[in-house]
Amino acid sequence: MTRFVLLLLPLLLSACELPQQSSHTVLPDPDSEGALVMKQYCSDCHAPPSPAAHTAKEWPNVIYRMQERRRMKAYTLMDEREEKLLLDYLKEYAKS
Numbered sequence: 401m402t403r404f405v406l407l408l409l410p411l412l413l414s415a416c417e418l419p420q421q422s423s424h425t426v427l428p429d430p431d432s433e434g435a436l437v438m439k440q441y442c443s444d445c446h447a448p449p450s451p452a453a454h455t456a457k458e459w460p461n462v463i464y465r466m467q468e469r470r471r472m473k474a475y476t477l478m479d480e481r482e483e484k485l486l487l488d489y490l491k492e493y494a495k496s
């Protein structure tokens with residue numbers, strides 16, 4: 401089991417670093433509430449992603465996974481209102 405985790409470690413670490421390549425992401429409509437939620441909750445582990453990184457249909461699953469990541473780190477979670485603002489924002493500028 402330890403061996404398995406060790407094998408996976410470089411993979412996990414490099415996965416963590418991937419999104420950081422876009423550390424200069426310019427967010428659309430940067431002063432909107434949705435963009436502010438994104439900056440507040442999506443910058444702890446990597447640069448906030450571009451909304452165009454996913455389709456509107458894909459975003460809810462990504463957000464769910466990221467909330468779980470916040471939970472695992474015992475970071476403050478988005479409340480329902482913030483989650484909705486973020487989703488609406490991501491969907492508005494999502495990849496078509």
Ligand code: HEC
Nearest residue numbers: 415416419441442443444445449453462463466469470473
């Ligand atoms: C607690 C740390 C953490 C926070 C906070 C976090 N992420 Fe992530 N994120 C990760 C890690 C680790 C990965 C790489 C592994 C993966 O994809 O799950 C990742 C990868 C991603 C990716 C690339 C993979 C994919 O599915 O496209 C996107 C996009 C992303 N995060 C969006 C977000 C958004 C949006 C938020 C804010 C709601 C957020 N992240 C907040 C840790 C975090």
